[in-house]
Amino acid sequence: MNILDIIAKKRDGKALNKEEIEYFINSYTKSEITDYQAAALIMAIYINGMTDEEIANLTLAMAHSGEILDLSKFGQNVIDKHSTGGVGDKVSIVLLPIIASLGIPVAKMSGRGLGFTGGTADKLESIPGYNTNIDINKFIQNVENIGISMITQTSNLAPADKKIYALRDTISCVESIPLIASSIMSKKIAAGANKIVLDVTVGKGAFMKTKEDAILLSKQMIRIGKLTNRETVCILTNMDEPVGYAVGNSLEIIESIRFLKGDMPEDLKKVVLELGSYMIKLSGKGNDIEENKNKILENIKNGKAYEKFLELVKNQGGDISYIENIEKFKKAKEIIPVYAIEEGYIKQINAQDIGRFACDLGAGRIKKEDEIEKEVGVVLNKKVSDKVKKGDILAYIHSNKNIKEDEYNKFLNIFKICKEKPNIQDVIIDVIY
Ligand code: URA
Numbered sequence: 423m424n425i426l427d428i429i430a431k432k433r434d435g436k437a438l439n440k441e442e443i444e445y446f447i448n449s450y451t452k453s454e455i456t457d458y459q460a461a462a463l464i465m466a467i468y469i470n471g472m473t474d475e476e477i478a479n480l481t482l483a484m485a486h487s488g489e490i491l492d493l494s495k496f497g498q499n500v501i502d503k504h505s506t507g508g509v510g511d512k513v514s515i516v517l518l519p520i521i522a523s524l525g526i527p528v529a530k531m532s533g534r535g536l537g538f539t540g541g542t543a544d545k546l547e548s549i550p551g552y553n554t555n556i557d558i559n560k561f562i563q564n565v566e567n568i569g570i571s572m573i574t575q576t577s578n579l580a581p582a583d584k585k586i587y588a589l590r591d592t593i594s595c596v597e598s599i600p601l602i603a604s605s606i607m608s609k610k611i612a613a614g615a616n617k618i619v620l621d622v623t624v625g626k627g628a629f630m631k632t633k634e635d636a637i638l639l640s641k642q643m644i645r646i647g648k649l650t651n652r653e654t655v656c657i658l659t660n661m662d663e664p665v666g667y668a669v670g671n672s673l674e675i676i677e678s679i680r681f682l683k684g685d686m687p688e689d690l691k692k693v694v695l696e697l698g699s700y701m702i703k704l705s706g707k708g709n710d711i712e713e714n715k716n717k718i719l720e721n722i723k724n725g726k727a728y729e730k731f732l733e734l735v736k737n738q739g740g741d742i743s744y745i746e747n748i749e750k751f752k753k754a755k756e757i758i759p760v761y762a763i764e765e766g767y768i769k770q771i772n773a774q775d776i777g778r779f780a781c782d783l784g785a786g787r788i789k790k791e792d793e794i795e796k797e798v799g800v801v802l803n804k805k806v807s808d809k810v811k812k813g814d815i816l817a818y819i820h821s822n823k824n825i826k827e828d829e830y831n832k833f834l835n836i837f838k839i840c841k842e843k844p845n846i847q848d849v850i851i852d853v854i855y
Pocket of ligand 1: 505506507587596601602603605606629
């Protein structure tokens with residue numbers, strides 16, 4: 423087999439067969455194909471698309487490019503959850519301890535942030551001592567002992583996806599439905615899940631900018647799930663504005679701790695309840711979605727979810743005195759309030775712009791090797807549809823560097839204010855399965 427023929431075939435809009443896809447994935451993983459050849463093929467896929475069969479073959483080839491975790495000892499229903507990415511997305515950090523507190527095993531591998539979207543592993547590491555890099559045996563042992571472990575993806579989890587994702591990022595080929603669908607599903611399959619709940623984000627701070635595209639992506643992932651025997655539910659959630667109030671690593675951990683203690687921002691609460699109730703359903707522990715939501719609320723109210731989070735942090739080597747006293751988290755050098763200069767209602771807080779601003783402060787990475795400043799970011803004080811008066815605080819910028827006037831104004835401009843109260847889009851847009 424020859425990579426030039428494979429590139430030419432896809433360039434000419436023809437479907438690749440299983441052997442050709444496997445050849446490409448295996449050879450590229452072993453660096454036997456150059457980045458420019460892989461880039462040409464990825465671009466051809468981006469432009470010409472793929473059939474369902476090609477997408478399923480690509481997914482499985484990427485999943486099998488590294489080790490496949492065997493979690494069958496945790497029962498027939500091993501549930502995983504994944505988000506297509508967003509700003510201020512701390513859903514896994516609050517939801518998974520809740521799920522574990524309901525007796526459903528959670529073995530979660532999370533990614534790191536890149537660009538304007540954050541990553542759960544980076545956020546967890548802002549808890550001093552928390553180790554996201556434990557080996558697989560210890561990871562599984564943790565789940566056996568306390569019902570939950572949350573770590574970063576091991577280097578051997580779908581390594582082909584890692585290489586291809588990094589390549590896509592450098593050649594403007596991220597926003598492609600076949601490539602996103604196969605990337606996400608390959609990691610879920612490799613991580614040992616057989617039931618998958620996907621948070622498919624839609625809007626200004628998401629890869630899918632429209633509901634129509636999010637539905638196409640969801641249906642594609644559900645079809646991959648069917649072809650590979652993994653029951654998959656997609657929850658479409660709005661990502662026009664950030665989720666909750668905090669954006670930035672330790673700032674989001676602090677918001678998560680407050681959430682688990684009952685102080686729940688409305689949009690984050692809705693996402694957690696919806697995703698969580700489907701996770702409970704897929705685990706076989708309750709078919710009634712509304713009842714499942716009550717189970718979640720009950721475990722927040724009675725403190726079991728918070729206790730499980732403490733247990734998780736302790737078990738991963740984290741210092742729980744930070745969780746018990748959030749004042750201990752290191753603060754940014756400056757906390758700058760940003761004031762409204764006109765009266766009205768908040769019409770828009772573009773999540774991508776907030777994410778980019780937080781990234782420029784040091785909360786995220788432009789390049790993979792960049793160091794993150796855990797304590798910097800943004801904490802909103804107002805959300806879309808809130809009423810504001812001139813002089814009200816819209817948000818706080820947590821920064822280690824001096825914020826110049828033009829940066830302050832750039833940030834202020836992210837907030838669009840109008841005279842009439844805007845209609846707000848419900849954060850739960852649709853559920854597809
Ligand atoms: N998240 C992923 O894991 N892969 C993509 O391609 C996009 C979002």
